[in-house]
Amino acid sequence: MPGRRRLSPGDTPYDWREESITVADLGEFGLIAAIQALLPPGSPGPVGIGDDAAVVNAPDRRVVATTDMLVEGRHFRRDWSGAFDIGAKAAAQNLADVAAMGASATALLIGFATPGDLPVTWAEDLVRGIADECGRAGASVVGGDISSADSVVIAITALGDLGGRDPVTRSGARAGDLLAVAGRLGRAAGGLALLEAGSPADEFAGLLASHRRPRPPYAAGPEAAVLGATSMIDVSDGLVSDLGHVAEASGVLIDIETARLPDDPDLRTAGGALGADWLRWVLAGGEDHALAATFPPQTALPAHWSVIGTVRAGRGVTVDSASAEGLAGWHHFL
């Protein structure tokens, strides 16, 4: 359809209300056909989209499975993020959960509820973003469901394969282990703070992009499993908060050493501009989907894993050996 604008990665969000063809115009099956046409060919199994269910290869004889919902107004705003980025982010948070088990993502299923007046281009860009992020992780979209609703809700399920390795759970950290992270921390929270302050200046484009679309280090998940990681978690609610789950499940104390946190000049600059504590974004900010893992003390880690602390006997999470109270992340209903 000539003249219909499409978002690409890097484009700025557009005013979706300008669009005229709605999902109601297209109808359920029309929308499904439009979505299917956007997905790259090829399926990780014998049955893809279009039957009662998909059939996905699970060579390991075990399948990793996780699900997450994104609700408009809670997890994203259509005026702050473009559909492409929202789709990529929705996929990323599930694909990162698969990686955090030490698995490689294979397949994604999309539940999509939307008002009938949503422009078709918005739904299409959402799917493009999902497919693009799946491509980064090596997974394919194999199925989904579309429904009407008063606001947009995206429910994604990701599947993965362990490749013969044991899953890396939250419960295996042992006193003496190293704490390391792969991926970025605090950038999504910094970007969100800039948006909330109405300060989306050009110099902060990188942080805004990090808020709109996290870049989880998918390959680092299976890599950590191969390297002997004793525990691993996807940092989605905030480093302190998520490590709290590991500490609790493992029955250990985890200490973060702030001096060892990777430096991020963007965060320092934005913190200065907003009069905000950038370290708080790093410790308490969620949605970057870094991977945090613990490793036996002598593990030789590749450079993209930064050692940022240690595991000790005890309970809970400390920052520079002091209480981390007040640095818990964001919860629903609170």
Added chain:
Amino acid sequence: MPGRRRLSPGDTPYDWREESITVADLGEFGLIAAIQALLPPGSPGPVGIGDDAAVVNAPDRRVVATTDMLVEGRHFRRDWSGAFDIGAKAAAQNLADVAAMGASATALLIGFATPGDLPVTWAEDLVRGIADECGRAGASVVGGDISSADSVVIAITALGDLGGRDPVTRSGARAGDLLAVAGRLGRAAGGLALLEAGSPADEFAGLLASHRRPRPPYAAGPEAAVLGATSMIDVSDGLVSDLGHVAEASGVLIDIETARLPDDPDLRTAGGALGADWLRWVLAGGEDHALAATFPPQTALPAHWSVIGTVRAGRGVTVDSASAEGLAGWHHFL
């Protein structure tokens, strides 16, 4: 907590607004803990609820996966159905999709978005219903996600195992095959019509129960695969509509013979009472989650499979060899 009323299967819906403890009172992690406490122990794999992702056994080396969303006001009304039935129905429609591939369901993941003022008992009863239906199908709840939203949205993903059999898709029907159904047809639509007409009389309790909670014949799915079914579909949108997908995918014509449809006195009585055509409920009503399958002509079928038609050369679906136009099922956005 003494005095808090709980729904059991067969109870009538209650006024949820009477309840006082809300999910916002409990908080996200409190609600997760409450839900976990309701789920039967045991998991179909090495990692259940509580990590970044579940790990589910997939002995077949392939996994069947399907997802569906239920949106308040679109798929259910809290004043027409109790939470237990809504949960059971949400699970059933996914578990039936797994069965329709010829697979046995193994695991379920639940996405649950809700307003903060939802009574905790409602969420608990929903989970009880989901768990109860999982029990009917032999599956376990292995994970999920909770979010806040303006209305209740339930997104369920079901996984299943093929047990070494080929998946039964929609595309294998051949001219000469028998058309057969297992499970009930038209009862959910009849029950819905009674509710819409404000006629929930005692004599129709069975139909109302069928609307509130379908009873898919899960075991008939793998059974059909063993019996050599050439195609199969879960009847969710309506018999004619769903067989249309099979006819299209298989490149055949499917003829339904109304004289061979199983008699259902409840439907005849309700049709008479409402001045409605009960046959229309059977042919166009969805949500009963019967299984419709095609079999080679000489297949000896158990009694719970009713032969109701034949597959012929041609295209589309006919009823008694006449056009089935006007009997398409319910679609979103239309």
